[in-house]
Amino acid sequence: MSQARLGRPQSLPFDTPLPLRSGQAFGPYQVMVETYGELNAARTNAVLVCHALNASHHLAGLDEQGQLGWWDNLIGPGKPLDTDRFFVIGVNNLGSCFGSTGPMHSNPATGRAWGADFPVVTVEDWVDAQARVVDHFGINKLAAVLGGSLGGMQALSWSLRHPERLHHCLAIATAPCLSAQNLAFNEVARRAIVTDPDFHGGHFYEHGVLPARGLKVARMLGHITYLSDDAMDAKFGRERRQELPLFSTQEVEFQVESYLRHQGDKFAGYFDANSYLLIQRALDYFDPAAEFGSLRQAFTRARCKFLVASFSTDWRFSPARSREIVQALLDNQLDVSYAEIDAPHGHDAFLLDDPRYHQLMRHRFNQIAQELAA
């Protein structure tokens, strides 16, 4: 059923510049969105889905190129987020590379591609841009905002910046800010990209090259942090590609090496290096506790209900990070459900169809639908 076109992609133009946290105002700009299901007459059944690092507006079903949406296992007719009941909006964030205005587009001031001069965009800037998309559809209040990982940070930010415009916040496998270790991994990835001689200070477009070496290394590293140690051992262990040891320092010998190289190659073939840097920085900067004095203080402004979920083997954004969020919500007497799901897959679990996780999501969206009907 999901192996068909489900969504309606469109590019929305915005003429009014968007004020950014950096102090700049950015625009005019375009935002790619894809919608699923039908908006009801009262415009109350909309769910906004926020993407993480390398995803897009294309959530479910096939796109024009025959690619399945990144959250197709969760979203669609009869699925936990049921597009027969909800009007689901996927948005590609500014600075990304799937159709919204980004660093590969022309900088009107120079006529050249923005490259590394594209303004630094933050989670808060994305959320404000998403609010304009919601305005475009004539929606006053969203039934829910949902996101995992960096998408979960956007969902949390919605509850702080536009508290009256959502009923439910679903923040999955996320954190209230990056830890020093998270920042450190991002810095290694960033160095791999910007020191690639083909990066050309971010203006590689006009040199007809791509910093593919750096981008591959960055992605390989990222990929390790998305998987649990146990999941990697279960999937690859120390399995070798060859019967006999090669005794080589450079050839691929272990299966896990081959897998990572494949992931890196695939990613470098479709993802933009400047977008990668921008989106990493948005992760780095997100820190409502710093913005408002404390996490507890930040959530004084929140009004919606919360579902926070984490996965036991996620070491990128561990359950302890989700519990920090939950504690700050409880400190504000907010309505919060917290699920710590025992799953072996690490951070990537939020993208997989673990039965307990999907049962939890189905139950929450059923509850939201009942509230809408009430």
Added chain:
Amino acid sequence: MSQARLGRPQSLPFDTPLPLRSGQAFGPYQVMVETYGELNAARTNAVLVCHALNASHHLAGLDEQGQLGWWDNLIGPGKPLDTDRFFVIGVNNLGSCFGSTGPMHSNPATGRAWGADFPVVTVEDWVDAQARVVDHFGINKLAAVLGGSLGGMQALSWSLRHPERLHHCLAIATAPCLSAQNLAFNEVARRAIVTDPDFHGGHFYEHGVLPARGLKVARMLGHITYLSDDAMDAKFGRERRQELPLFSTQEVEFQVESYLRHQGDKFAGYFDANSYLLIQRALDYFDPAAEFGSLRQAFTRARCKFLVASFSTDWRFSPARSREIVQALLDNQLDVSYAEIDAPHGHDAFLLDDPRYHQLMRHRFNQIAQELAA
């Protein structure tokens, strides 16, 4: 007391080629050693210390360049490994870059530097080369072999390859083999190095360049795995270098970024890229369970006493990996003491002077000294 010359460095020439696990025979070759204290008349008080990735024969005191030895807090007069009682031998492994024959030296077959053609050396090859060093000093049986991390793997290998030639094995913060995650991190580091255009397939010497970009990225990544998440948070947190956010994707903004870059720069200034690749591969290949059928089966040949120690926050070689070793030793009714030390520093703890850890080491070396006197 330790701020003086303590050791006696020397380069030992070996004319007989060393049979390697790869099937090659390597030699003639040189091994740099540094000794501390005096060998007693019975030649029974010798302790061999094996190094990890980036260390050397220079264990303690100052060298000619005024550099302090890498394990100076543990080794010296009156220290836990007391050079007033023991004859301590540090050895720089083959393929490394501190004086023993390595990839920067001339390949007699070509007259050029070995570069990436240097034979792949394994933990077992190093142990056999070390046994020849022990022979050179006329020592039949070592009082102990000590090592941490990759050095611990060498200590374990001694107990398997030369079981009658050591009384004690001290294996600290080590593992019976790399996990898939460990292998994966190594592969990312390797890709960073070999895809650096200045690597030139490992023959960068003759191009007058160094693959410094790749080596820096590799070291930064390695460094993250040496520290615990908590230690990084305690040391750097999200502290910024500037008062105001820079909103930049490329400038150093967080302290942890600055620290990592500094570590990378420093390392690339003294370490050889081919040595890095060789030593990583030695880590990758070490796997006595695969060699002998199982870890339990491997240790049937061991005869010495064991001290195994791990650190609670070490996520590179976690306590669980040490417990695998301990279980295999217990299965063979071997004499093993195991300490799981509650320390916040992660893998690097084995190089620090945590009081409980050093107390443990002091106690073990006192016991070894008493056994010698008995």
